[in-house]
Amino acid sequence: MGQPRTVFFLSDGTGITAETLGNTLLTQFDGVEFKKTTLPFINTPEKARATVDLINQLASRQETRPLVFSTTVSDEIRGILRGCKVLFMDLFDGYIHTIEDELQQKSTHAAGRAHGVADASRYNARIAAMNYAMEHDDGQSTRDLSKADLILIAPSRCGKTPTSLYLALQHGLFATNFPLTEDDLEQLRLPKSLEGLAGKCFGMTSDPERLSQIRTERRPGSRYASLAQCAYELRQAEQLYRRYNIPFISSAAMSIEEMATMVMQEKNLRRQTF
Amino acid sequence: MGQPRTVFFLSDGTGITAETLGNTLLTQFDGVEFKKTTLPFINTPEKARATVDLINQLASRQETRPLVFSTTVSDEIRGILRGCKVLFMDLFDGYIHTIEDELQQKSTHAAGRAHGVADASRYNARIAAMNYAMEHDDGQSTRDLSKADLILIAPSRCGKTPTSLYLALQHGLFATNFPLTEDDLEQLRLPKSLEGLAGKCFGMTSDPERLSQIRTERRPGSRYASLAQCAYELRQAEQLYRRYNIPFISSAAMSIEEMATMVMQEKNLRRQTF
Numbered sequence: 001m002g003q004p005r006t007v008f009f010l011s012d013g014t015g016i017t018a019e020t021l022g023n024t025l026l027t028q029f030d031g032v033e034f035k036k037t038t039l040p041f042i043n044t045p046e047k048a049r050a051t052v053d054l055i056n057q058l059a060s061r062q063e064t065r066p067l068v069f070s071t072t073v074s075d076e077i078r079g080i081l082r083g084c085k086v087l088f089m090d091l092f093d094g095y096i097h098t099i100e101d102e103l104q105q106k107s108t109h110a111a112g113r114a115h116g117v118a119d120a121s122r123y124n125a126r127i128a129a130m131n132y133a134m135e136h137d138d139g140q141s142t143r144d145l146s147k148a149d150l151i152l153i154a155p156s157r158c159g160k161t162p163t164s165l166y167l168a169l170q171h172g173l174f175a176t177n178f179p180l181t182e183d184d185l186e187q188l189r190l191p192k193s194l195e196g197l198a199g200k201c202f203g204m205t206s207d208p209e210r211l212s213q214i215r216t217e218r219r220p221g222s223r224y225a226s227l228a229q230c231a232y233e234l235r236q237a238e239q240l241y242r243r244y245n246i247p248f249i250s251s252a253a254m255s256i257e258e259m260a261t262m263v264m265q266e267k268n269l270r271r272q273t274f
Numbered sequence: 275m276g277q278p279r280t281v282f283f284l285s286d287g288t289g290i291t292a293e294t295l296g297n298t299l300l301t302q303f304d305g306v307e308f309k310k311t312t313l314p315f316i317n318t319p320e321k322a323r324a325t326v327d328l329i330n331q332l333a334s335r336q337e338t339r340p341l342v343f344s345t346t347v348s349d350e351i352r353g354i355l356r357g358c359k360v361l362f363m364d365l366f367d368g369y370i371h372t373i374e375d376e377l378q379q380k381s382t383h384a385a386g387r388a389h390g391v392a393d394a395s396r397y398n399a400r401i402a403a404m405n406y407a408m409e410h411d412d413g414q415s416t417r418d419l420s421k422a423d424l425i426l427i428a429p430s431r432c433g434k435t436p437t438s439l440y441l442a443l444q445h446g447l448f449a450t451n452f453p454l455t456e457d458d459l460e461q462l463r464l465p466k467s468l469e470g471l472a473g474k475c476f477g478m479t480s481d482p483e484r485l486s487q488i489r490t491e492r493r494p495g496s497r498y499a500s501l502a503q504c505a506y507e508l509r510q511a512e513q514l515y516r517r518y519n520i521p522f523i524s525s526a527a528m529s530i531e532e533m534a535t536m537v538m539q540e541k542n543l544r545r546q547t548f
Contacts, residue, residue: 099361115529
């Protein structure tokens with residue numbers, strides 16, 4: 001294997017859009033090593049020229065040409081960036097014109113719209129969702145539970161916290177989570193504070209081995225982390241979900257993004273993405 | 275204004291990539307109302323055919339044709355989806371072939387790579403970052419602060435928590451945050467637990483009016499929420515940052531994404547994006 005292939009994500013905003021599509025495309029090429037750099041906020045001709053110089057200097061020292069994924073809305077800046085001696089992939093240009101033709105309307109060419117605070121009330125609602133998720137994490141607060149869009153329930157360490165925070169932060173949902181205690185699991189009963197809220201609940205489970213491994217990192221050698229205890233809790237949790245007709249998923253082989261997507265789909269929650 | 279324009283995001287995975295580029299493109303068209311639906315996990319020919327039926331039925335009842343942003347890796351599924359009677363924008367097709375030619379390697383056509391758990395150790399490190407951020411939120415824990423990639427500091431309600439959680443969740447950073455108390459602000463001193471850690475610190479500030487408004491929602495009529503108190507705390511905080519040579523940004527008109535991007539750029543933190 002030679003030098004890693006250099007990749008740049010260029011943007012007049014945060015660079016998140018360029019990274020998201022660019023990285024997705026690169027995941028399709030196994031065994032190639034990429035060295036990635038994001039250059040955000042290229043929003044003046046001066047910065048664009050400095051970027052071209054930087055990239056061309058670097059490119060001149062490499063055997064292979066860099067890949068560049070670029071999302072900029074200004075024609076002037078885009079024109080300058082095209083001076084990079086690289087494989088230049090403009091992720092905007094083609095589509096913007098296609099959509100302009102379809103909508104019979106010119107695009108605004110305003111930078112930083114996608115990941116800025118363009119819509120203040122939408123942004124504030126997202127922050128409110130985030131605060132709600134934080135305050136209600138792990139059953140810390142039972143106040144305003146009826147406001148929740150969603151309540152994730154599971155035994156300890158099945159991934160409730162990251163998933164509900166992700167749902168709040170990326171999808172603006174009032175997502176919260178509640179632990180199932182040994183008592184709940186033994187009696188196959190929802191926690192008292194969730195009575196009447198089964199319709200908002202979504203269960204999580206895992207593999208006993210995986211759960212035991214995660215719990216062992218936290219409390220090595222404990223009953224809590226033992227394979228037998230993990231297997232018991234997961235078995236009881238699934239029975240509890242079935243009893244209340246609560247849908248559930250396993251976090252053992254799924255990412256936060258995949259779980260969040262499945263939860264929103266199953267519960268028919270209005271999906272926005274920030 | 276007529277009917278809103280229907281938009282679909284289609285994917286064999288979570289749909290996040292299609293939404294991210296699609297939404298970014300749509301932000302360029304002011305005044306057009308869009309009705310958006312994400313259809314994820316279209317990973318079999320049957321699901322693809324059902325999707326085409328659904329979209330075509332809907333399209334036949336509308337005056338304007340829907341816009342479709344699609345990211346699927348299978349040629350078969352893509353072929354079926356192209357049967358939609360819409361403006362079909364494939365966000366993969368063109369670029370994948372361009373990159374294949376450049377790298378002289380065929381793409382793998384494996385679905386769900388971008389937002390799945392393809393790389394388990396990378397994914398686990400991200401979850402560890404998330405847990406770290408949660409445990410250390412708002413100065414709750416001073417254990418292992420030296421492990422932090424970054425410590426956000428600010429007076430109460432300047433946006434520390436959402437920003438550090440975002441940095442952990444989306445960029446996999448060990449990001450934490452610490453409040454500046456009235457004592458710290460009066461004496462222009464870093465909190466004791468942060469002694470020797472100024473190099474990891476990044477300050478946040480806000481506008482007095484905005485801060486007062488946010489604090490009022492929490493404790494209406496309090497000294498804490500008064501404009502005078504907010505102005506005082508922000509003035510002192512900026513002085514403190516300058517004294518320790520700590521870079522800082524204002525959360526008043528910036529989104530979490532923009533602040534995270536600026537922080538990573540300023541502190542030269544290795545940027546990954548999930």
